[in-house]
Amino acid sequence: MTTGNDIKDDWAGDAQNASPDGEFVRDTNYINDRITAEAPAGEPTEQPDGTFHWPVEAGRYRLVAARACPWAHRAVIVRRLMGLEDVISLGLTGPTHDNRSWTFDLDPGEVDPVLEIPRLQGAYLNRFPDYPRGITVPAIVEESSRKVVTNDYPSLVRDMITQWREHHRAGAPDLWPAEHVEEMEELNEWLFTEVNNGVYRCGFAGSQDAYDAAYDRLWAALDKLEERLSTRRYLVGDHITETDIRLFTTLVRHDPVYHGHFKTARNKITEMPNLWGYLRELFQLPGFGDTTDFTEIKQHYYIVHTEINPTRIVPKGPDLSGFATPHGREALGGQPFAEGTTLPGAMPAGEELKNPEPFQA
Structure with a gap:
């Protein structure tokens, strides 16, 4: 930024x-x-x-x-x-x-x-x-x-x-596995152009035609990801990789911010069963949800982007409690990290979220 x-x-x-x-x-x-x-x-x-x-x-x-x-x-x-x-x-x-x-x-x-x-x-x-x-x-x-x-x-x-x-800590995951590097690099580039940057093409479009094209391009990519995640638990291989982290940080901001603020409002991620289950699983893991501050996310976009939101009013919604519900992704096999990998421990003192949602407390 x-x-x-x-x-x-x-x-x-x-x-x-x-x-x-x-x-x-x-x-x-x-x-x-x-x-x-x-x-x-x-x-x-x-x-x-x-x-x-x-x-x-x-x-x-x-x-x-x-x-x-x-x-x-x-x-x-x-x-x-x-x-x-x-x-x-x-x-x-x-x-x-x-x-x-x-x-x-x-x-x-x-x-x-x-x-x-x-x-x-x-x-x-x-x-x-x-x-x-x-x-x-x-x-x-x-x-x-x-x-x-x-x-x-x-x-x-x-x-x-x-x-x-x-x-690295003992048991740290391999987020850049050598056997998947080529696929990850190709997918990372596509994610950046079509999704990570795609929401910005919608939000900062300077004409109706530019917005329409950006909107169609973004949702074509999200539909493709919804289909991809219908048969595999993660984007590449059987475990979480850096590629999943790249997608997570955009998906987790979609419904609270991009849907309304950037006008990406065809539907919400909560209405896409595979992406929503995938997002919930990642969010519930240490390192993902415990580093996500929805209050600060909304404050930034809605207050700083005055060319989009001149009133600087920050919305109270949406209801985010669904992030805590079961995701059901285990049915696709695989697991978050490979055998021998452990999850990170408690958040270091002083790094806790300042504005956790009630379901994060």
């Missing part, structure tokens, strides 16, 4: 622009440094392409996220599933912001207690004094220098899975 002067809010750190026909176009430019297991200890090393590789080092970095943002939510889920809570600290911004930056208004004194800055913008400017783009979450920040390392959310999440293995 990004914020910045003359840039619409778009969740992933990408400027929102419109093509001549009103279609939403996402600018995907990031600070694409990486944290890798091969990088030598010490200072980051420059690569031939001009980026830097930073060393894997426990206690060196802080993940800054917003519970409202689907892209940041992916990083929070993966950090929890991998058991990296004691290795990479977590800073959480509030759900709303001004045109300058995400702010740490949930913390005492409205200052991040580790980075000691009131705005995420400070970490970007500490490294790039003339940083020209929006201030985005998720971001990895080096704690000692208070400088942003990367905001490239696809590689940031992938590297938590593949590069931080020596720090």
Whole structure:
């Protein structure tokens, strides 16, 4: 997600622009440094392409996220599933912001207690004094220098899975299984263009024709996923993978936000039996539902997107208690994670949801 002067809010750190026909176009430019297991200890090393590789080092970095943002939510889920809570600290911004930056208004004194800055913008400017783009979450920040390392959310999440293995908890799942990599990469790209970004093409369409085309394209993809999940428990293989996390963070926001706010209102996910059962199963697992704050999700979209919701009124509904009902997905075989894998333990103190629904308490 990004914020910045003359840039619409778009969740992933990408400027929102419109093509001549009103279609939403996402600018995907990031600070694409990486944290890798091969990088030598010490200072980051420059690569031939001009980026830097930073060393894997426990206690060196802080993940800054917003519970409202689907892209940041992916990083929070993966950090929890991998058991990296004691290795990479977590800073959480509030759900709303001004045109300058995400702010740490949930913390005492409205200052991040580790980075000691009131705005995420400070970490970007500490490294790039003339940083020209929006201030985005998720971001990895080096704690000692208070400088942003990367905001490239696809590689940031992938590297938590593949590069931080020596720090994973015992029994952490394999979310990037080698035997399914090719299928996952193909499906991930399709999910991004058709679903994750598809809801935004609907919400920020600049013309009726652009909206109609985006709407039809989104629902064609969701219908395809409904059919796919009628015969398989998860998107790829017999267990949860990173691909499922990519879909979850969009699906869980659909009925509370996208259905009304982004006008994706053909029907709700609760009315699609396979997607709804799939979503409930994931939500009921540690790492998924216990990192989902519906209050902050609704506050952000409905308050910040004033071009869509000028009154800034946040809806009270919908009723979300169905998330706690049995999902019945066991009938399709498989299990969430492979043999020998364990679920993460209790949420670390201080990271609990500030606004849990009654069925989450």
